[in-house]
Amino acid sequence: MKSFTHKNEGFTCCVCGAENPPASATCRNHCLKCLYSLHVDKNPGDRAESCHGRMKPIQVEVARGSMSDIVFQCEKCGVVKKNKIASDDDRETLLSVISEQ
Ligand SMILES: [Zn+2]
Ligand SMILES: [Zn+2]
Numbered sequence: 001m002k003s004f005t006h007k008n009e010g011f012t013c014c015v016c017g018a019e020n021p022p023a024s025a026t027c028r029n030h031c032l033k034c035l036y037s038l039h040v041d042k043n044p045g046d047r048a049e050s051c052h053g054r055m056k057p058i059q060v061e062v063a064r065g066s067m068s069d070i071v072f073q074c075e076k077c078g079v080v081k082k083n084k085i086a087s088d089d090d091r092e093t094l095l096s097v098i099s100e101q
Pocket of ligand 1: 013014015016017018031032033034035036
């Protein structure tokens with residue numbers, strides 16, 4: 001039997017294998033290295049979504065000169081969602097998402 005998983009626990013990314021430490025202030029839902037997320041929430045943190053597809057980072061929003069949000073698209077069902085950038089997200093990956101826009 002699997003024990004209850006707290007949403008702020010660290011996790012190992014299923015896309016790139018990076019170890020993600022537990023988030024202190026925010027509810028981390030994307031990998032700090034490749035920025036991929038998983039389509040598991042209907043609303044942030046509720047784990048009510050049954051899709052479980054990989055959410056690809058397709059866009060980084062810039063507000064007043066600084067990066068603010070990542071826009072994800074689910075590779076399985078195509079839904080688009082936004083999430084706040086975390087302070088330890090990989091800057092080079094963020095910049096590469098921007099340059100692909
Ligand atoms: Zn990753
Ligand atoms: Zn999905």
